[in-house]
Amino acid sequence: MNPDELGKAVTSAGGKPFVARQLAQWLYKKRESDFAAMTNLPKALREKLAQNYSLITSSVVTSEDSGEGTIKLGIRLQDGLIIEAVLMREEDRLTACISTQAGCAMGCRFCASGLLGLKRHLTPGEILEQFFHIAAILKKESPDAWLTNVVVMGMGEPLHNFDGLMNALAVLNAEWGFHFGARRITVSTVGLPDKIRDLANQGFQFNLAVSLHATTDEQRTRLIPTNISTGLINIIRASADYYHATRREVTFEYTLVGGENDTPDDAMRLARLLEDFPRANVNLIPMNPVEGTGLRAPTTEAVEEFTDALTQAGINVHVRRKRGRAVQAACGQLRLKLEKANG
Numbered sequence: 340m341n342p343d344e345l346g347k348a349v350t351s352a353g354g355k356p357f358v359a360r361q362l363a364q365w366l367y368k369k370r371e372s373d374f375a376a377m378t379n380l381p382k383a384l385r386e387k388l389a390q391n392y393s394l395i396t397s398s399v400v401t402s403e404d405s406g407e408g409t410i411k412l413g414i415r416l417q418d419g420l421i422i423e424a425v426l427m428r429e430e431d432r433l434t435a436c437i438s439t440q441a442g443c444a445m446g447c448r449f450c451a452s453g454l455l456g457l458k459r460h461l462t463p464g465e466i467l468e469q470f471f472h473i474a475a476i477l478k479k480e481s482p483d484a485w486l487t488n489v490v491v492m493g494m495g496e497p498l499h500n501f502d503g504l505m506n507a508l509a510v511l512n513a514e515w516g517f518h519f520g521a522r523r524i525t526v527s528t529v530g531l532p533d534k535i536r537d538l539a540n541q542g543f544q545f546n547l548a549v550s551l552h553a554t555t556d557e558q559r560t561r562l563i564p565t566n567i568s569t570g571l572i573n574i575i576r577a578s579a580d581y582y583h584a585t586r587r588e589v590t591f592e593y594t595l596v597g598g599e600n601d602t603p604d605d606a607m608r609l610a611r612l613l614e615d616f617p618r619a620n621v622n623l624i625p626m627n628p629v630e631g632t633g634l635r636a637p638t639t640e641a642v643e644e645f646t647d648a649l650t651q652a653g654i655n656v657h658v659r660r661k662r663g664r665a666v667q668a669a670c671g672q673l674r675l676k677l678e679k680a681n682g
């Protein structure tokens with residue numbers, strides 16, 4: 340809810356309009372999810388609000404700590420569907436990875452999220468609730484601990500749930516909301532050209548990460564079925580448009596799949612594809628093997644050779660460490676396990 344909506348909620352529960360500001364502070368600045376704890380609101384109002392509204396509709400059903408700074412949460416929605424959110428720690432960064440859909444319609448062959456198809460979009464509230472669950476963990480450590488970065492890289496294709504995503508990110512970014520800087524928020528997409536341009540036109544400075552994963556259309560369509568209608572070049576063009584509209588650097592993600600897209604020739608083609616791209620970064624992700632996909636991780640040597648070839652071609656390249664592999668932090672893997680366990 341934005342301040343107007345909060346105002347209506349407060350007055351319809353018999354409160355004074357100015358209380359909406361206090362309520363917004365409790366919700367978005369203190370990340371408090373229990374009306375009873377909002378002690379500067381009149382008690383009768385708190386009780387009435389608690390009768391009329393639920394601040395949290397989802398619950399954490401599993402929390403797996405990798406021991407190396409990654410905590411993965413399995414979150415059950417009101418209708419029983421499971422999504423996941425991850426908290427990652429590295430040096431001075433504290434990053435939340437959040438989901439935007441239960442399941443996914445994109446069907447990337449190496450990814451666990453799409454194996455069971457799309458169940459449904461998350462509501463903006465459900466997207467934001469993930470921050471309250473993460474806040475509860477951080478509060479135990481210190482009252483002031485908060486995220487430095489947010490990546491929309493969990494379950495689902497964020498740009499497929501465009502309205503839900505934008506409503507949630509607007510609250511995350513707003514001064515009256517979480518007041519979280521757009522430049523510290525990254526939206527990761529399978530590459531939907533029209534939606535990338537729509538995102539550029541929203542007037543935010545989000546970082547864009549584009550999941551490229553291949554260097555020819557044939558190869559990309561084999562790994563990513565949606566490519567048949569989008570096409571590689573259109574995605575790169577839309578990404579360039581995003582850069583020109585927002586002046587934010589674009590990152591291309593490239594999941595290395597053993598024997599599919601991981602040769603030095605692929606690396607050279609990738610470098611050529613990005614040759615004219617203004618300020619491109621490449622994030623290499625060695626595939627986390629997912630049972631049932633028939634695909635395998637690249638060898639350590641293949642990752643090294645690929646990285647070296649890109650670096651020599653002048654590309655700014657990072658290899659994503661396998662953070663949280665122990666807790667199955669690759670997209671959708673935790674949910675798959677939970678759903679299997681639940682039959």
Ligand code: SAH
Pocket residue numbers: 447449450451491492493494495496497527528529530548549550592593594624625626627628629669670
């Ligand atoms: N739908 C969005 C965001 C979700 S996935 C997107 O496609 O970008 C975030 C990243 O993890 C994507 O680059 C995705 O391709 C990659 N990914 C998914 N499953 C993976 C796996 N098993 N191993 C390595 N990377 C994976």
